[in-house]
Amino acid sequence: MAKILIVEDEVNSAQALELYLSDRGHRVRGAADAGEAIAAARELEPDLLLTDVLLVGDRDGLAVARELRAADPDLPVVVMSGLPEHEVRERASGIELFAICPKPLRLREIGATVEAALSRRTA
Amino acid sequence: MEGERLHDRYVDSDPEEPDETAEAGGTGGAGEDGRLAELQRLREEAESRARQQEALARLGLTALAEIDLDEVFDRATRTVADTLGVEMTKILELLPEGRALLLRSGVGWKEGLVGSATVPSDVGSQAGYTLKSATPVVVPDLPAETRFRGPKLLLDHAVRSGLSVIVHGRDRPWGVFGAHTQARRSFSPDDVNFLQSVANVVAAAIERARIAAELERRSRELAFKRAEERFRRAERLASVGTLATGIAHEINNPVNSILMTAESAQMARDREDWPERAEQALEIVVREAERCGRIVRDVLDLARPGRPGKAPEDFNEVVQRGVEVARKLTKAGGVEVDLDLADDLPQVSLDAGGIERLVVHLLRNAIEASPAGAAEVRIATESAGTDLVRLTVSDRGRGIEPALLERVFDPFFSTRRTWGGIGLGLSLVHGIVEEHGGTIDVESRLGEGATFRIELPIAGRSQAAGSEPARISDDAAAEQAG
Numbered sequence: 001m002a003k004i005l006i007v008e009d010e011v012n013s014a015q016a017l018e019l020y021l022s023d024r025g026h027r028v029r030g031a032a033d034a035g036e037a038i039a040a041a042r043e044l045e046p047d048l049l050l051t052d053v054l055l056v057g058d059r060d061g062l063a064v065a066r067e068l069r070a071a072d073p074d075l076p077v078v079v080m081s082g083l084p085e086h087e088v089r090e091r092a093s094g095i096e097l098f099a100i101c102p103k104p105l106r107l108r109e110i111g112a113t114v115e116a117a118l119s120r121r122t123a
Numbered sequence: 124m125e126g127e128r129l130h131d132r133y134v135d136s137d138p139e140e141p142d143e144t145a146e147a148g149g150t151g152g153a154g155e156d157g158r159l160a161e162l163q164r165l166r167e168e169a170e171s172r173a174r175q176q177e178a179l180a181r182l183g184l185t186a187l188a189e190i191d192l193d194e195v196f197d198r199a200t201r202t203v204a205d206t207l208g209v210e211m212t213k214i215l216e217l218l219p220e221g222r223a224l225l226l227r228s229g230v231g232w233k234e235g236l237v238g239s240a241t242v243p244s245d246v247g248s249q250a251g252y253t254l255k256s257a258t259p260v261v262v263p264d265l266p267a268e269t270r271f272r273g274p275k276l277l278l279d280h281a282v283r284s285g286l287s288v289i290v291h292g293r294d295r296p297w298g299v300f301g302a303h304t305q306a307r308r309s310f311s312p313d314d315v316n317f318l319q320s321v322a323n324v325v326a327a328a329i330e331r332a333r334i335a336a337e338l339e340r341r342s343r344e345l346a347f348k349r350a351e352e353r354f355r356r357a358e359r360l361a362s363v364g365t366l367a368t369g370i371a372h373e374i375n376n377p378v379n380s381i382l383m384t385a386e387s388a389q390m391a392r393d394r395e396d397w398p399e400r401a402e403q404a405l406e407i408v409v410r411e412a413e414r415c416g417r418i419v420r421d422v423l424d425l426a427r428p429g430r431p432g433k434a435p436e437d438f439n440e441v442v443q444r445g446v447e448v449a450r451k452l453t454k455a456g457g458v459e460v461d462l463d464l465a466d467d468l469p470q471v472s473l474d475a476g477g478i479e480r481l482v483v484h485l486l487r488n489a490i491e492a493s494p495a496g497a498a499e500v501r502i503a504t505e506s507a508g509t510d511l512v513r514l515t516v517s518d519r520g521r522g523i524e525p526a527l528l529e530r531v532f533d534p535f536f537s538t539r540r541t542w543g544g545i546g547l548g549l550s551l552v553h554g555i556v557e558e559h560g561g562t563i564d565v566e567s568r569l570g571e572g573a574t575f576r577i578e579l580p581i582a583g584r585s586q587a588a589g590s591e592p593a594r595i596s597d598d599a600a601a602e603q604a605g
Contacts, residue, residue, distance in 0.1 A: 010376050012407045016383035020390070054372075082375035104379040107386045 002118045003027045003044050005068075007037040007051035007061050008080070013105075017050070020107045021114065034059035034067075041068050046075070048117055050110075053081040053088055062092050069095060076117040080105055168313070175317040178206040182321060186328040190335070195328045196228030199321055203302050204230045207314055211280060211303040214325065215242065215250050217296060224250050224298060231303075232280065240276055248274040250299040253287040257296075259315045260287050264307060277303065286310045288319045291326045293333070300325065373418050377411040384408055421547040424480070433559075435470040436478075438512050438579075439504055444475075445482025446502065457496030460486070463503040471512050472582050477555040484548035485516040485575055492520030492573060507578050511561075517574040523567040531565060552577075 004021055008014040009032045022028045029044045031037035033055050041049075041064075049068055051061035065077045077095065081088050082103040089100075098117040101110055185198045200212040211231030215224035218241070226232065226240040244251045252271040253260045262285045265273045273282065285303035289296045300322040302310075388404035391397050446460060482502070489500040499519045507513040523531060532553040552575075556563045559579045567573035 010380055012380035012411060013376070013383055015407075016380065016387045020383070020387050023390075082372050082379070103375050104382045107383055107390065 002047040004048045005046035006030045037064045049077045192332045209302040213301045216298040242274040283307045288322045290322045377414040380411045433472045438471045439464040441478045445479040449483040449486035458498040461501045465505040481555045489518035511578045514577045519572040522569040
C-alpha cells in the first residue's frame with residue numbers, strides 16, 4: 001500500500017482514478033487545485049504525486065510538484081496532461097518527472113506507471 | 124516710350140549689336156574695318172556658342188548621373204551664371220497652390236533667400252509673366268519695364284536686365300529659370316536658346332526624380348502590402364493553431380473522463396457492487412458525452428458562415444426570446460434578471476437567431492461570473508442616436524481583471540472551467556456583433572461586476588414596408604437611367 005496524491009480538476013476523471021487506485025489497495029487523496037493539493041500533502045505525506053498540469057487558479061500541477069519536492073526531494077512525480085509533451089517539459093523545467101502520461105488516459109496504463117514509480121521509490 | 128521701344132528692338136531684334144561690340148566696333152560700318160569687326164563678332168559668337176554647348180553637355184551628364192535634384196539645380200544655376208556671365212541666376216518652383224514661386228536654387232542672392240524667398244506667380248512679376256507668355260522673356264531694363272513690375276526679390280537686388288524661361292513640368296509649368304544682371308546688358312538668341320536648353324535639362328532631371336520617387340513609393344507600397352499579407356496569414360494560421368489546441372484540450376477532458384469511467388466500470392465486473400458502479404459510470408458517461416456535444420455545437424457555431432439572413436425585427440422581442448432560452452438552458456436557481464426595455468425602438472434589421480444566441484451567451488457569462496444562486500443581471504435596450512440600438516448586459520459578479528479585459532473575446536479564453544463553458548461564448552458574441560456591423564465593448568471593475576455594451580446599426584430601414592418609398596423609386600429611376 002502506498003499513499004498517492006491525485007491532483008485533477010475534472011471531477012469525473014478524478015473520481016475514476018481515485019476509485020481505481022484505491023481498489024488496488026492504495027491510500028488515495030484527491031485535490032482539485034494547487035492550494036488544496038499542497039494542504040493535503042502536508043497531512044498525507046504522499047509516496048507519489050499524480051498530477052494534471054492545467055488547473056483552475058494561477059498555479060499549475062508542476063508548481064505543486066516543485067513545492068512538494070522541496071519537502072521530499074525523492075518524491076516521484078507522474079504527470080497526466082492533454083498538453084503536448086514538449087510543453088509539459090518546458091513548464092517542468094528543473095523538475096525531474098517519472099513519466100508524462102498523455103490524456104486521454106487508460107486506467108491500466110496509469111496503474112502500471114504508478115506501480116513502476118512506487119517500486120523505484122522503495123528500491 | 125520711344126526709348127523703351129528702342130531698347131526692345133535693340134535687345135530682342137538686334138542682337139548682332141550687343142553693348143560690348145557696339146562700343147568697340149561701331150555700328151554698320153562699311154569697308155575693311157567693318158568687315159573685320161563683322162568677322163570678329165562672328166568668331167566671338169561661334170566661341171560663345173561652343174562654350175554654351177560644352178556647358179550644356181556637361182550639365183546634361185551631371186543631370187543624368189546625379190540623383191540629388193538640389194545638386195542638379197545648383198550645378199545648373201552655376202553653369203548659367205558662369206556661361207552667360209550674369210551675377211544672379213535662379214530656379215523658381217511653382218508652389219502647389221500655384222499662387223507663388225519659391226526660390227529653390229540660385230547664385231548671387233542675399234544670404235538666406237534661397238529655399239525661402241517667394242515671388243508672386245501673377246503676371247505682375249517677371250516670373251509670372253514668363254509663365255503666362257509661355258515663351259522666353261528678355262528684360263533689357265527692369266525699371267523701365269511696362270509688361271510687369273519688378274518683384275521685390277529683383278528690386279532688392281538692384282536687378283536691371285534679365286532673361287527668364289519656363290521649366291516645363293508634366294502637366295503644367297514646373298517653374299521658371301532666370302538669369303539677371305545689375306548692369307544693363309543684352310541677351311542674344313543663342314543666350315535665350317542656351318537658357319531654355321538648361322531649363323529643359325533641369326526639367327528632365329525633375330521628371331526623372333519624380334518617376335524615381337513614384338517607383339520607390341510603389342515598391343514601398345508593394346512591400347508593405349506583402350508584409351501585411353504575410354502578417355494576416357500568420358495571424359490566421361496562429362488562430363487556426365489556437366483553435367485546434369483549444370478544441371483538442373476541451374474535448375480531451377470529457378473524453379478522458381468517459382474513457383476512465385467506462386474502463387473502471389469494466390474492471391468492476393466481478394465485484395459485488397458492480398451494478399451500482401456500472402449505473403454510476405453510465406450516468407457519468409452520458410453527462411460527459413453531452414459535454415462533448417456542447418463543445419462541438421459551440422465550435423460549429425463559431426465556424427458558422429457569415430452573412431446570415433437579416434430581416435426587420437422587434438429588437439425587444441428577440442432579446443426577450445434570448446433571455447427565455449438562456450433561463451431554460453442554465454436551469455440555475457437564484458438568477459434575477461432585470462429587463463429594462465425601451466418602448467420606442469424602431470424595427471432593427473437583424474438575424475434573430477444570432478441575436479438570440481448572443482443574449483444567451485451574455486446571460487450565461489453573467490451568471491457564471493456571479494456567486495452561485497445569487498446572480499443579479501440587468502438587461503437593457505435603448506436607442507443610441509438615430510442609427511443605432513444599444514443592448515446592455517450588466518452583472519454584479521466578480522468582474523474582470525483590467526489586464527484580461529482585452530482577451531475576453533479571444534476563443535478559449537476562460538477564467539473558469541467548472542460550469543461547462545469552454546471560453547467560446549464571448550467569441551461567439553463578438554462574431555455575431557461583427558456580422559451585424561455593430562460594436563461591443565466591456566467595462567469592469569474587479570469585484571463589482573461587468574457591463575457589456577453592444578451597439579447595432581438599425582440599417583436597412585428602407586426594407587421595412589412602405590417606410591421610404593421615395594428612395595426606392597429614386598433608385599429605380601437611376602437604374603433605368605443607367
